[in-house]
Amino acid sequence: MECGNSSMKKRLSITQQEQMRVEQKVFEIFKILDGVSPHTRSLMLEIWRDKHIEFLTRGLRELAPSYSVLDANRPWLCYWILHSLALLGVSIDSEFENNVVDFLGRCQDANGGYGGGPGQLPHLATTYAAVNSLITMGSERALSSINRDKMHKFLVQRKDSSGAFRMHDAGEIDVRACYTAISVASVLNILDSELVQGVGNYIISCQTYEGGIAGEPGSEAHGGYTFCGLATMILINEAHRLDLPGLIDWVAFRQGVECGFQGRTNKLVDGCYSFWQGDVLALVQRLSSIVHEQLKLAHVREAQNPAKACYVETHNSTKGDSDPCGSSHQAGELSDIGLSFLEGQAEWGPLLNSIALQQYILLCSQVLEGGFKDKPGKYRDFYHTCYCLSGLSVCQYSWSKEVNGSAPLPGAVLGPYSNLLEPIHPLFNVVLDQYYKAREFFSRSW
Amino acid sequence: MDSDEEERIPYSLRKEWSDVTPLPQDDGPDPVVSIAYKDEFRETMDYFRAVYHSDERSARSLDLTSDAIELNPGNYTVWHFRRLVLEAVGADLHDEMDFVEHIAENNSKNYQIWHHRRWLAEKLGAEAMRRELKFTQKILALDAKNYHAWSHRQWVLQVLGGWEDELEYCQQLLEDDVYNNSAWNQRYFVITRSPLLGGLQALRESEVRYAADAIITNPENESPWRYLRGLYKGDNNSLVSNPEVSIVCVDVIKKNPIKKNPYCVFALSLLLDLLCYGFQPSDEFRRIVESLRNSDSGPSDYKLASTVCAILESVDPMRSNYWSWRKSNLPTLAC
Numbered sequence: 100m101e102c103g104n105s106s107m108k109k110r111l112s113i114t115q116q117e118q119m120r121v122e123q124k125v126f127e128i129f130k131i132l133d134g135v136s137p138h139t140r141s142l143m144l145e146i147w148r149d150k151h152i153e154f155l156t157r158g159l160r161e162l163a164p165s166y167s168v169l170d171a172n173r174p175w176l177c178y179w180i181l182h183s184l185a186l187l188g189v190s191i192d193s194e195f196e197n198n199v200v201d202f203l204g205r206c207q208d209a210n211g212g213y214g215g216g217p218g219q220l221p222h223l224a225t226t227y228a229a230v231n232s233l234i235t236m237g238s239e240r241a242l243s244s245i246n247r248d249k250m251h252k253f254l255v256q257r258k259d260s261s262g263a264f265r266m267h268d269a270g271e272i273d274v275r276a277c278y279t280a281i282s283v284a285s286v287l288n289i290l291d292s293e294l295v296q297g298v299g300n301y302i303i304s305c306q307t308y309e310g311g312i313a314g315e316p317g318s319e320a321h322g323g324y325t326f327c328g329l330a331t332m333i334l335i336n337e338a339h340r341l342d343l344p345g346l347i348d349w350v351a352f353r354q355g356v357e358c359g360f361q362g363r364t365n366k367l368v369d370g371c372y373s374f375w376q377g378d379v380l381a382l383v384q385r386l387s388s389i390v391h392e393q394l395k396l397a398h399v400r401e402a403q404n405p406a407k408a409c410y411v412e413t414h415n416s417t418k419g420d421s422d423p424c425g426s427s428h429q430a431g432e433l434s435d436i437g438l439s440f441l442e443g444q445a446e447w448g449p450l451l452n453s454i455a456l457q458q459y460i461l462l463c464s465q466v467l468e469g470g471f472k473d474k475p476g477k478y479r480d481f482y483h484t485c486y487c488l489s490g491l492s493v494c495q496y497s498w499s500k501e502v503n504g505s506a507p508l509p510g511a512v513l514g515p516y517s518n519l520l521e522p523i524h525p526l527f528n529v530v531l532d533q534y535y536k537a538r539e540f541f542s543r544s545w
Numbered sequence: 546m547d548s549d550e551e552e553r554i555p556y557s558l559r560k561e562w563s564d565v566t567p568l569p570q571d572d573g574p575d576p577v578v579s580i581a582y583k584d585e586f587r588e589t590m591d592y593f594r595a596v597y598h599s600d601e602r603s604a605r606s607l608d609l610t611s612d613a614i615e616l617n618p619g620n621y622t623v624w625h626f627r628r629l630v631l632e633a634v635g636a637d638l639h640d641e642m643d644f645v646e647h648i649a650e651n652n653s654k655n656y657q658i659w660h661h662r663r664w665l666a667e668k669l670g671a672e673a674m675r676r677e678l679k680f681t682q683k684i685l686a687l688d689a690k691n692y693h694a695w696s697h698r699q700w701v702l703q704v705l706g707g708w709e710d711e712l713e714y715c716q717q718l719l720e721d722d723v724y725n726n727s728a729w730n731q732r733y734f735v736i737t738r739s740p741l742l743g744g745l746q747a748l749r750e751s752e753v754r755y756a757a758d759a760i761i762t763n764p765e766n767e768s769p770w771r772y773l774r775g776l777y778k779g780d781n782n783s784l785v786s787n788p789e790v791s792i793v794c795v796d797v798i799k800k801n802p803i804k805k806n807p808y809c810v811f812a813l814s815l816l817l818d819l820l821c822y823g824f825q826p827s828d829e830f831r832r833i834v835e836s837l838r839n840s841d842s843g844p845s846d847y848k849l850a851s852t853v854c855a856i857l858e859s860v861d862p863m864r865s866n867y868w869s870w871r872k873s874n875l876p877t878l879a880c
Binding site: 112166167176198201219268309315321352354366395396449450455 | 577725870873
């Protein structure tokens, strides 16, 4: 035993070697912070706003040839950049906004949905990116450019007989597809029982033995899919069907000694999971009545018992008149969940280490020339810029009881208070003000 | 397949394409997120747009999609059209497998190639099984945690079969790297879904032992801890009543003085779950937990579960919020 033990310890596995290399780099950075004056410390922890804005606005106009590999993701590039700018409190000028609206209009398919570029096949992920981009800009022209009638038809066509969604015509089925479809339908106020039917069963089947959610049934629990799965379940009012204590435990354990989050057990830290994992813990702060019941009944609860969980939810719901067991929702009623979710109060503080996470993002992911990256040694890109900033915003507001309450206390914001970003809607990941504006616009008709 | 820049003849100069008018991208007068395409990229896509628009499902369209995919394997529209063309021209799907493998060499983390591969394997049916298992094995040899490769492999097993050697394959990967959580996940998949092994109930005891051994050897490895816990997913009563589970926790705590080894966190965490699910601790058990308390952990508590939370709060500061939250939400009947 002892012998086997020591031989095991001598030869480090690939996972251990890679982990050690990253830890070394991260700790070197943190060590610098330890020895400096408060002034330098504050400087080191500052968000380099001007540099980020410069990097982002340049990208919104033109991109190097190397971006050709993202030629089928151009609405994503719009969203990553526009949302990053919005988090930094920057809105683009109206002339340029019109150019973006015009461009996304060219990506919109005649039969609904958006493709990765003009003339490309409509795809759920780029549809989500396009819709969120238009909401983030928020002008009447931007919001009215979305053909909601056709969009609903497009979403219905993407639905598989299992209830889950396919990314595009004859495309792949996964949890990402379910989230992007349900998110778009909800925020556009076109979510109905036809779209919801069966989605919950699919997501439930993707929650793994670890507690997190996988992309497909049987796969490994993963941060990105866990966000997508939980957000979907909340938007269709079926979050109580997940094992939430198990899910929370798995996510809480994904924050490592590097202070940032990893996407899967025993994988390396990555700045983008600041949002995917961090936001999950922000979401569950507003599911307290369901989580409490599941925790308190832990010792008698036999696995998933939808009937019981439903009963619990009905009698403890802070939403009052909503009926989580009913299947006869009408459009509008279901789409209200995204709004009423914001009215719930967070009954406990953040279950992540918010200050530690902010430290990882600011010191290990931030690039001084502008933009954010996965981890030290990697290069910046727009995807990581978007999700590092989104994660940072989630952290800064993680102690706020109300989503739209007063500004966070200085203690909640690491670095100078000028680091404070705009708050987001945690289910859609668009800036809160823009969400309200869109919500108002899309509730006028349909 | 080597595409030498020097030798590439533009489509516009190729006789066999002279009847096609390239279709430029409609980016509008003031494009945004405008990519500075290289000439080859722009021209290839202009010709692709032309045949896609006219829906020309021909041999030359197939060649054209090969070029377009080489330049951007993430273009799902090109892949989608390629499938329509493959069906129309009755292409040899084995050649297509070669093509996918060639593209996968540099792009093994792209959704499109794996979706295409699944489509191909589905069309070929059972005969594709061996090749698919080998192909995923090759990809996993380069990156043992490739998410898409694992998903594909699971799909192959479920739809085409080939379960015979899968448990051994997991075993071998775990011997290479016992921290490979994807391999643990695959082991769980095999244990719970293989039609040859008799299911979780039949294998649970031996799997508990397997996980416990891995834990004792590397108690800081989270994967076997989650695996052990997962063997009782949805059956907490059995988790609590199997003495082996609590013994593993106690063994790890006893062998690893807490101040040196914060990875006792996994042992304490499982212990906490046991207590929440109604585990009745012995006096010895209580003593061992109490011995971990230090001055930071506050006064001894009536509930052992509460004491465990307090210890975790102090030895696992990254999750101190989480443990304090667990402490305030203990089930009424927990010991």
